[in-house]
Amino acid sequence: MSDLGTLTIAGLRRRIAAGEVTPLDAADAALERIEARDGEVHAFLHVDHERVRERAKQLSAHEGNGALHGVPVAIKDNMCLRGTPTTCASKIL
Numbered sequence: 001m002s003d004l005g006t007l008t009i010a011g012l013r014r015r016i017a018a019g020e021v022t023p024l025d026a027a028d029a030a031l032e033r034i035e036a037r038d039g040e041v042h043a044f045l046h047v048d049h050e051r052v053r054e055r056a057k058q059l060s061a062h063e064g065n066g067a068l069h070g071v072p073v074a075i076k077d078n079m080c081l082r083g084t085p086t087t088c089a090s091k092i093l
Contacts (some may be wrong), residue, residue, distance in 0.1 A: 004029035009071055016070040023070030030072040045077050046085050049078035 004012060004026055015021040031049055038044050052072070057068050075081055078088040 005033035009068070013068065013071050017065075019071075022056075023059035024053065024056040026070055027072050044074070045087065045089060048084070051083070062080050 002066075003019060012021070012026055015091070016023060016026060031047070031052060034044055034047055038047075040087055056070070056072075064070065075085075077084075080086050
């Protein structure tokens with residue numbers, strides 16, 4: 001499933017909708033890619049692997065027809081999200 005990290009959003013969504021891939025598969029692929037690349041690119045300040053996988057399991061248990069159902073997304077840390085640090089990459093916050 002490691003090729004999932006290189007699919008477009010539309011391609012990943014199509015595979016999830018077709019039942020070829022679960023949201024958990026997609027989440028695991030995204031987490032693997034973050035682990036492999038973030039040391040080099042430093043794009044993420046906080047990744048809660050457990051929370052990501054738990055949410056993906058919930059989505060895997062339900063069929064969804066939303067445009068992004070099961071597709072992993074990252075939220076910039078200047079957006080407030082319950083249970084997640086909001087720092088704007090600043091030490092003063």
